[in-house]
Amino acid sequence: MVSALTIRPATDHDGDAIGNLIKAVFSDYPGCVFDRHGEFPERDAIASSFAADHGHIWVVEDAQSRILGCLGVTYSPAIGKAELHKVYLDRATRGQGIAQRMLTTALNWLGQTHVDCTDIVLWTDIRFEAGHRFYEKCGFTRTGETRDLDDLSVSSEYRFAANPADIRARIRQS
Known part of the structure; x- marks a missing residue:
């Protein structure tokens, strides 16, 4: 249920729970391998890692304090661009507007913290x-x-881009 879920800033202590979430999401996709030490070393101090990159990370947790989602953003002051990272949501919570709430939280933070984004x-x-x-x-x-990434999953990725104002407008419409 959406109302029972809370979005809060992640802490460095959330790294293992975020890793478990990512591992569960990866298990939904054939060939996706969760390589904790090789590909996710920032989990040891995840909030500090994002802060070091002018960013922030949030988690979604339920009433039992289980982490069911995460979304992080970093910012490059030299070019005025932000990048989303670690956007994952537990299968049972998808389609309920939680990802949009997380994205709105990140947009609000960017608008307050990095107004030149x-x-x-x-x-x-x-x-x-x-x-x-x-x-x-x-x-x-x-x-x-x-x-193409040099990882155990032999991943290839697409790049997406948007203007923060356009994202806000689209989220309001939906």
């Missing part, structure tokens, strides 16, 4: 088709850029 980008695995539809619904456009 002109663009938001993200990279997402080509297998995460439901995520692609969500990003497009929220106003992101696939740029045509792709990249």
Whole structure:
């Protein structure tokens, strides 16, 4: 139930729970391997890691304090651009508006903290088709850029980009 879920800033102590969430999401996709030490070393101090990159990360938790979602954002002051990271939501909570609430939380933080932010980008695995539809619904456009990662999942990713104002407008419409 949406009302029983809370979005709060993540702490460094949330790293293992965020890792468990990502591992569960990866298990929904054939070939996605969760490589905790090789690909997610920031989990040891996840909030501090995002803060070091002029960013922030949030989690969604239920009444039992289980982490069911996360979304992080970093910011590059030199170019005025933000990047979304670690956008994951437990299968049971999808389709309830939680991802939009997380994205709105990040947009509000960016608007207060980095008022000169002109663009938001993200990279997402080509297998995460439901995520692609969500990003497009929220106003992101696939740029045509792709990249291959040197990871255990042999991942390829699409790049998406949007203007923060366009995202806000699309979220309000939905």
